[in-house]
Amino acid sequence: MKALILAGGLGSRLRPLTQTGAKQLLPVGNKPIIHYVLENLAKANITEVGMIVGTETAVGIEQDLQDGSRWGVNITYLYQEHPLGLAHCVIVGEEFLQDDPFVMYLGDNMHRGGIESFASGFLSSGKTAQIQLVKIPNPRDFGVAEFNEDGSLKRLVEKPTEPPSDWALTGIYFFQSAIIKAAHAIKPSRRGELEITDAIQWLLDNGFSVGHQKLEGWWKDTGQPADLLEANILVLQDLEGSVDPSASIDSESQLIGEIQVGSGVQISGSVIRGPVIIGPGATIKDSFIGASTSLGAGCVVTSSEVSCSIIMDGAQVLDLPVAIDWSLIGRDAVVHRGNARPRALNLVLGDASNVGLV
Secondary structure: OEEEEEEOOOOHHHOOOOOOOOHHHOEEOOEEHHHHHHHHHHHOOOOEEEEEEOOOOHHHHHHHHOOOHHHOOEEEEEEOOOOOOHHHHHHHOHHHHOOOOEEEEEOOEEEOOOOHHHHHHHHHHOOOEEEEEEEOOOHHHOEEEEEOOOOOEEEEEEOOOOOOOOEEEEEEEEEOOHHHHHHHHOOOOOOOOOOHHHHHHHHHHOOOOEEEEEOOOOEEEOOOHHHHHHHHHHHHOOOOOEEOOOOEEOOOOEEEOOEEEOOOOEEEOOEEEOOEEEOOOOEEEOOEEOOOEEEOOOOEEEOOEEEOOEEOOOOEEEOOOOOEEOOEEOOOOEEEOOOOOOOOOOOOOOOOOOOOOO
16 A cells, blocks of 8 residues: 655645745644654555645655655655645656555644554455544534435535535545546536545445545644644643653752653753643743643743743743743744833734734
8 A cells, every 4th residue: 555645735824834834844742743644654554655745845845754764664756736636636646656555645634543444444345445534513614424324425525514414524535546537537626626525426426435434533634723732732642751861950840740851951940731842952941831832942931931832943932921822933933022112012923923912
């Protein structure tokens, strides 16, 4: 079995965080999202990986992942000039995929528990396709499944105004090579894209067998800021605390709960309440770090309170008069207290920034 990872999306809903890099490289639990995808593939013994990249994501993705050998996989980069839909990605990958079965995996999706059982179940099922479904309260922004009375799959509807069920498609699909024929057979949707739901529907309409599995455990499409923060909470729930021997923690500091402290970290006069992960070389002084927070490598937090947030590599949070909560702070960003009078906000914000004041 091969894998086709989709990493060409622009990540417009995550701007300005994606102004300077691919959304698949944004960190959750101090690790880029796409690293979790590659780990899941390696655990399932899927080693031949086709990586779909776009004009704006190619350089960053290739620099970070290189040939994939860190994960024991071999990456072939496939270029999609324009984002023309998930089924179009199948066409882009046609030469790489050939006649082999494959898993198509969206590079910004996260799922607890891996895909080993799903992959082996699909290969032994004899089915042409298998979709993974998750129950969500509001599935209008996803492809949604409709079932026959016997529980079998009847049809798929992309982003319906009135969902026929609350079972949405995740970004993990298993296919035999017939999906390539289906991708060529369908027409673009109203969005001008070749929808993977339409390709799967074509399989159903033409007598091919399409199975489905309902996922247990959590799954996240990390396409929006709140999704990233929620994924961070979920990942840190499984965190096992450890302190690197090279870290320096003074006697006035308290570490409570599961806290992972990286190499060269310096902590003084601070309280840290886990689960919290702290990347290598970070400095925390006279501060409070609350649960479900990820601090990236080289971060600096002084005289401030931070909780339930992702602070990316090299960012600085300095002497703030109010707490930071439920926030995303980008790489090398600086958040500090200003001394100007009269009392006012002094902001430098990127395109599509979102600032909440309480």
